[in-house]
Amino acid sequence: METTTNSNVGWLHPTRAEEVEMISDRWFPSHVTEISTQECYELLASRPVGRIAFLVDGDPLVLPVNYVVDGHDILFRTSPRTELGRSMTRGRVAFEVDDFDEFNQSGWSVLFQGSVGYDDSDAVEPGDRPEPWAEGVRNLVVRIRPRLVTGRRLLSA
Numbered sequence: 001m002e003t004t005t006n007s008n009v010g011w012l013h014p015t016r017a018e019e020v021e022m023i024s025d026r027w028f029p030s031h032v033t034e035i036s037t038q039e040c041y042e043l044l045a046s047r048p049v050g051r052i053a054f055l056v057d058g059d060p061l062v063l064p065v066n067y068v069v070d071g072h073d074i075l076f077r078t079s080p081r082t083e084l085g086r087s088m089t090r091g092r093v094a095f096e097v098d099d100f101d102e103f104n105q106s107g108w109s110v111l112f113q114g115s116v117g118y119d120d121s122d123a124v125e126p127g128d129r130p131e132p133w134a135e136g137v138r139n140l141v142v143r144i145r146p147r148l149v150t151g152r153r154l155l156s157a
């Protein structure tokens with residue numbers, strides 16, 4: 001826990017901060033648990049749509065895409081005419097997939113952060129290629145290579 005001895009910021013005083021944490025623990029028990037890397041991949045493979053986060057001229061954009069998992073990589077198809085397609089030449093992205101139960105207020109989310117680029121390797125068999133639900137010619141295959149994989153599950157109280 002980060003603490004400070006500066007008496008001008010009373011709410012950060014060690015004793016007070018510890019007190020607040022204890023009260024929070026008591027009244028709002030944490031039901032958030034970490035998901036292992038292997039299970040992150042299992043959950044990734046269980047859904048058809050994920051959200052890719054990327055920057056366009058410094059502005060963040062998040063868009064849904066249909067994807068498949070190829071080993072540890074994520075593949076999706078898009079059009080070179082979209083902002084999405086134009087932004088995928090190289091660089092860094094985050095890819096998120098989640099699911100939740102509104103009634104039980106529970107759910108999970110998995111996050112894959114890494115590099116991105118066009119893929120022309122034909123490494124994936126035709127039947128295993130990503131099939132976009134969105135209409136139009138989306139012949140650009142994009143490969144995400146995750147460097148960091150994390151996940152959290154929120155259990156119902």
Ligand SMILES: Cc1cc2nc3c(=O)[nH]c(=O)nc-3n(C[C@H](O)[C@H](O)[C@H](O)COP(=O)(O)OP(=O)(O)OC[C@H]3O[C@@H](n4cnc5c(N)ncnc54)[C@H](O)[C@@H]3O)c2cc1C
Pocket residue numbers: 049061063064065066067076077078079081082083084131132133134138
């Ligand atoms: C369930 C689902 C699955 C999809 N799967 C794929 C896929 O696999 N491959 C694929 O290429 N596309 C997919 N799409 C569409 C994709 O999310 C983008 O909408 C699309 O690539 C943008 O194309 P565009 O030419 O309309 O917009 P662009 O000209 O590229 O974008 C212009 C602007 O429009 C807005 N915009 C664009 N798309 C969205 C959006 N989805 N939601 C909110 N605002 C938006 C943004 O402000 C963006 O800056 C999917 C969409 C949905 C809902």
